Amino acid sequence: MLREKRLKKLQRRLSKKYSKERKQNKQPQSSNYHKARNRVARQHLKISRQREEHAKIAARYVIQFLDLVAYEDLKVRNLVKNHCLAKSITDAGWYQFRQWVERFGQKMGKITVAVPPHYTSQECSNCGTIVKKSLSTRNHKCACGAQLDRDFNAAINILKRGLSTVGHTGTW
Numbered sequence: 001m002l003r004e005k006r007l008k009k010l011q012r013r014l015s016k017k018y019s020k021e022r023k024q025n026k027q028p029q030s031s032n033y034h035k036a037r038n039r040v041a042r043q044h045l046k047i048s049r050q051r052e053e054h055a056k057i058a059a060r061y062v063i064q065f066l067d068l069v070a071y072e073d074l075k076v077r078n079l080v081k082n083h084c085l086a087k088s089i090t091d092a093g094w095y096q097f098r099q100w101v102e103r104f105g106q107k108m109g110k111i112t113v114a115v116p117p118h119y120t121s122q123e124c125s126n127c128g129t130i131v132k133k134s135l136s137t138r139n140h141k142c143a144c145g146a147q148l149d150r151d152f153n154a155a156i157n158i159l160k161r162g163l164s165t166v167g168h169t170g171t172w
């Protein structure tokens with residue numbers, strides 16, 4: 001991501017302009033420091049606007065083409081506490097995306113269902129058996145013969161749960 005790269009560069013520049021001596025002598029930081037700080041702030045703003053825009057476009061697209069959208073009811077705050085996952089989850093703007101999906105869904109009369117996230121990736125989408133796997137295991141392989149991508153397996157489980165919550169989708 002180009003903008004993130006630029007942000008890192010600006011942040012490095014900012015830290016170079018920070019003066020400990022000034023701080024110790026209770027003097028204000030240089031005007032170059034303040035300029036650099038301003039640039040960092042503006043870059044942060046650009047990135048967050050772009051993220052919001054991406055979330056909105058993706059959500060509109062999804063709602064346009066689907067009649068029902070099911071997704072895991074993830075507690076983003078808990079996930080972000082997990083350090084390995086924090087960056088990818090906040091970057092993906094999952095929470096914003098979900099909000100836009102729900103907003104557009106309501107507007108265009110589509111169904112959106114948040115399902116409890118328990119065992120969605122461990123459960124076999126074919127037979128229901130729990131197949132334990134770590135986060136790094138990318139495949140789902142079950143004794144019943146089912147063999148598919150980890151995320152695809154989870155997606156089928158999420159859809160099934162979504163459909164069972166909604167009941168008779170045919171009547172919509």
Ligand SMILES: [Zn+2]
Binds near residue numbers: 145
């Ligand atoms: Zn199975």
